[in-house]
Amino acid sequence: MAVEARSEPRLISVRGAREHNLNDVSIDLPRDKLVVLTGLSGSGKSSLAFDTIYAEGQRRYVESLSAYARQFLEMMQKPDVDLIEGLSPAISIEQKTTSRNPRSTVGTVTEIYDYMRLLWARVGIPYSPATGLPIKSQTVSQMVDILLGMEDGARLYLLAPVVRGRKGEYRKELAEYHRKGFSRVRIDGEIYDLDATPALDKKRKHDIEVVVDRLVIRGDADELATRLADSLETALALTDGLAFADNADDNARTVFSANFACPVSGFTIDEIEPRLFSFNNPFGACPTCDGLGVSSHFDEQLVVPDTRTTLRGGALAPWASSSSRYYIQTLESLARQFNFSLDMPFGDLDGDIQSIILQGSGTMPVTMEFDDGMRSYKTKRPFEGIMPNLARRYRETDSSWVREELEKFRANHPCESCGGKRLKAEALAVKVADHDISDIAQLSIGDARDWFVGLSEKLQGQESEIASRILKEINERLGFLVNVGLGYLSMARNSGTLSGGESQRIRLASQIGSGLTGVLYVLDEPSIGLHQRDNDRLLATLVRLRDLGNTVLVVEHDEDSIRLADYVVDMGPGAGVHGGHIVAAGTPQQIVDSTASLTGQYLSGIQSIAVPKTRRKAKKGRRVRVEGASGNNLHDVSVDFPLGVLTCVTGVSGGGKSTLVLETLWKGLARRLHKAREMAAPHKAIMGAELLDKVVDIDQSPIGRTPRSNPATYTGAFTPIREWFSGLPEAKTRGYAPGRFSFNVKGGRCEACQGDGLIKIEMHFLPDVYVTCDTCKGRRYNRETLEITFRGKSIADVLDMTVEEGVTFFKAVPAIREKLETMYRVGLGYVRIGQQATTLSGGEAQRVKLSKELSRRATGRTIYILDEPTTGLHFHDIAKLLDVLQELVESGNTVIVIEHNMDVIKTADWIIDLGPEGGDGGGLIVAEGTPEEVAGVAESHTGAYLARMLNSKGT
Structure with a gap:
């Protein structure tokens, strides 16, 4: 009898959802479709998508696993819902930064770097740093000659490194070496007889070297050469071509490789394996910076943040806040001996005087006079200098509080040994098509894709055959990242510096790469941080995810996303206690036709955000000018920010907006106006700060990290x-x-x-x-x-x-x-x-901060900076937000907004458009002016979309 095929459910049915503010919601969502949930902020979209549907899908999957497996996975609480049917295993892709670990990069998170390590290990050619020529393997005769050339009487251990930095007990292996006739072994630096080795901890990494021979360099050279050759061949056979000769007197080690060694400099590479190219592994990481690429030092610019301040006025930041008289008396003693004034700006002091204050007087004694209120006394000794003093205190202190305070005066600089490349010299000596692995990791993802595509044509014969599968994986992953609008990122970028939207799109690209089908994906506003141009590619990616046979449930406010959806759910009618209901559900056209749907009213044009009838103009001379900004990908940018107006900074993702506004303008002004310690990105000057009282960055970071904050x-x-x-x-x-x-x-x-x-x-x-x-x-x-x-x-x-x-x-x-x-x-x-x-969401936290600023007394001399304030906002919420921003400007203040949302951009008084592309293809001012002026600039991607909007919605 034929077995009936069980049909897949075509709907995800939710009945009686009451999580958070949901009001007994019941709805049927089509499976294997692109479904968009929209509605006002706080209307219950995330409660339905994440806290109900995803939570139940994930909970059911995890509950199907063993108790042992469950302890390693985060379990979701059972949502307050009567029934959910038709669920698949659920994957949530939220706006969370992937990792704060400084060792985590875009390359490691996407696993592209893992494939690159494999590629360099298999087809890379090692080059000698001394000669620049390819390194050839050493012969046994060459090894013998090196040993015979050692000092007469040198006592050597000839070792075969059979285990290097790997976990395990190795009982069978050790027994096998004993059976083969070896009598001694060195385990983790200690020598043991092979019949009396200790039990090894299988959870710890071990180094095991078989002692092949013990000998002294003296006597008959021919006889010794024969013995050395035999022993070396034995050692090389045990380890696939690697042997160590350790000097018993001074522990000096000579590495021999039957694979790679430079005959001129003696430069050797033990092995060319993927771990050699890992900066998270001691075999590949730069020994100076431990693979971080940076080293931390006390920075003179943090110690003296403003050279226009006098010593008496607190030019030396570590000493400025101290109530002790010791520091000012120290400076007065120096001023007497070296004849300078404490009331002169630090920057105007003679260079030698600055050097003595910062680096010390060397061996020259200085007469110090002190009065502690109880007694006066003199001492004569060299002055240590503030920089060595800070370094010594940091090194010697056991107090975490003192260390934390001193950390404020330290800055990260590229490691001097590896130049910020994170890897040891041996790894950087291996090249593919004349490039080491770090060269390619530091390219933007778009440029790296072009390089790898070109590499396929350069490799020949066996190399091409070995590399073909690896290159296929790399090119696919790079392509997915470009398609979600991340082509401007570099693979060497720390993942902790990514925005929530960028992290989410990286995970989205990884999911497409996985090729899973039959999965429920739940996404939270994937369009955040994307320029309208890049948004089209993102939407194509979501459609591809659906077409693989998955259900894609997206919480989104973007108009293009709503119009592209197969099914739309509009929630409301209000927010919080006024929300939690399904206002309308159906195809995008059905939402447009619904009179009850606020979203439909904006889509149909019944409601819209109006273009201002007049644009404000800054008064003559009232501007802040940034000169020569060159941080990250900015190309010596000079630009004016007019005061007393609403300015939008626009451009494609990675064009340089955040670097210009947050890293340069905000940090530069904060140092001037608030004595902030954070260093601004490189620039020549910021002019016009005297026209301001303060600068405020209203970001989306949490307003508090504990449940007690509210x-x-x-x-x-x-x-x-x-x-x-x-x-x-x-x-x-x-x-x-x-x-x-x-x-x-x-x-x-x-x-x-x-x-x-x-x-x-x-x-x-x-x-x-x-x-x-x-x-x-x-x-x-x-x-x-x-x-x-x-x-x-x-x-x-x-x-x-x-x-x-x-x-x-x-x-x-x-x-x-x-x-x-x-x-x-x-x-x-x-x-x-x-x-x-x-x-609170990031957008809600930002609006709480905005409300705090609104409640302050207006001075009319403040710059407010907001980075994508429309995140998480519905059309109707954006209209309210714009009213608030315009109110701040009407009070005489300046508002600078980094934004992609065209409804905000069209209402600005002034636009600064960066680009023309992201990454290395950006960092230039493409257009400046009113929205109407920018819309007429052919080179501006923003202008093209803006022209369309001003023409179609110019009311």
């Missing part, structure tokens, strides 16, 4: 709330101060959970469980504190309100209402006043 504490709203409660009659009667209403200190908080409201219970093989505190029932405060109420609400009730509810509740209390109103105005009305900072 929007109320960050914006300062919590202080007037606590003061208000402490001023209530009952609180005054009981003598409660504002501190009583803090959950961070003892007194008013619940001590059972120490004010957290939750208690963590560790569960082996299962995720940690956070249970509501039995004592306070999750309210954070003790019973006595909660008895103090205002209009029937306790402090815990207030913290549980949304910002919108709080504005109404405290309408008669201006000090509190005004703080909450600024949060409401930036679109955070749905956020709870006491919501844990760790649960």
Whole structure:
């Protein structure tokens, strides 16, 4: 009887989802399609996509594994949902930085570098650094001649390195060497008889060398030569061509390789294996910097951050904040002896004087006069110098606090030994087509792809045959990265410096490379950080992922992504407590036709973000000018940032926007205006700082790293709330101060959970469980504190309100209402006043910071810098954000926005467009001017899309 084929479910059915703010949501999503979830920020998109559908798919898969395997995997909590059917194993690709490990690079994360190591090991040719000629293997006769040429009487061990830096017990191997007639072995530097070797820890790496011979260089050379040749041949046979000769007197080691050695300089390469090219392995890493490519030193520019400051005014940063008289008395003693003034700017002092202050007086004694308030005394000794003093204190201290303080004056510089290439000289001596592996790793991904494509044609015969499969893997992976808009990154780039969007697209490229089918992929705004031009390629990648036979579920606000989707779910109608419903679901056209869908109204043009009728112009001479910026890929860029206007810095991904605005302008101004210690990227000058009071970078980093931080504490709203409660009659009667209403200190908080409201219970093989505190029932405060109420609400009730509810509740209390109103105005009305900072998205954290700035007294002399503030924002939220930014500018301030969103760009007063391409093909100013002027520049990619938008939506 024929077995009926079981049909695959065609839908993912969700019934009764109530996670976070979801209101008993039920929906059917088509499988093997590109599905976009959209809606206002806080409407419940991520709650449905990540916290419900992905969480359940991942949980079911992990639960199918053994208890042993589960302990190594993160288990998701079971979401609050009645039923989900039709799920596949789920993979989440979120906007998280891949790794903060300084050893992790784009090349290692994508595994491209692993294939490159294999390629260089198999077809690479070693070259002598001394002669520049290819290295040939040594013959046994050459090895014998080298040993015979050693000092008469030299006592040698001839060793065969059979195990090098590998884990294991090696009992069988050691027994086999004993059976073959060898009597001694050196294990991890200690010599043992082979019949009495210690038990080895299988979890530790070991070095094992068989002692082939012990001899002294003296007597009959012919007889000794014969013995040496026999012993060397035996050693080389045991190790595939490698032998060591160790001098027993001074431990000097001579390496012999039947494979590679330079006859002129004696330069040898032990082995050419993939691990030789790994900077994470001691066999390949540069011994000076341990494979990091940088070394840390005390930096004179951090010690003297502003050379226009005088010594008396605190030019020496490590000494400037000290209350001790010791340091100023030291400087006064130096000034007396060397005849200089402490009131002269440090930069105007004679070069020799600067050198003495920084590097010391050498052997020249200096008469020091001190008065500690109790007694006066003199000493005569050489002055150590501030730089050697810092280095000595850093070296000698056992205090982590002192070390942390001194770290502020240290900077990373390229390693002097490897030049920042991370590898030892032996690895860099091996070349493929005249390039070492680091040369290619430092190319942009786009350029590297072109190089590898060209390499296929250069390799001949056996080399071509060996390399063909490796090159296929490399070229495929590089192609995927270019297709997701990352062609401007270099493979040597530290993965910790990538943005969340870049990290997400790297993982997306890796998933396409894996070729999996039947998987549910859940993505969080993959278009973040992408120029409109690169977005088209990203969308093609998502379609390819779908066409492989996968379901692609994307949380997205990008108009092109919504229009391309097979199915769209619009959530809302509002945010937070006003959201959590399905407003509309269907094809993109059905969403456009839906009158209830806010997204549909923007897609159809019923609602839109208007182009301003007039553009502001900066007053003559009111500008900040950056001269000669040359950090990263910037090519000696000089540009004016007009003051008192909204400026958008645009350009394709990798064009140099962040380097110009964040690394150069912001850090340069922060050093001038706020004495910040961070070094700006290389530039010649920044002019116009005297027109400013401060510069503020409103980024998307968390507002706090602990659950105790929340929007109320960050914006300062919590202080007037606590003061208000402490001023209530009952609180005054009981003598409660504002501190009583803090959950961070003892007194008013619940001590059972120490004010957290939750208690963590560790569960082996299962995720940690956070249970509501039995004592306070999750309210954070003790019973006595909660008895103090205002209009029937306790402090815990207030913290549980949304910002919108709080504005109404405290309408008669201006000090509190005004703080909450600024949060409401930036679109955070749905956020709870006491919501844990760790649960806020990057975009939400950025808007909390924006609201804090809005609540400050405007000076009209501030530059606000925002990097992609539209991240996570719906069209309607962007309209609100633009109102806030325009309000800041109307107060006389300057707003500089790095942005790809055309709705923001078209409303700017001024545009600075960088490019024309990413990476090495960028770093130039392509266009400057009003949106209308930039739209007319043929070379500008931004201009092309802007012209289309201004023509079609010029209202």
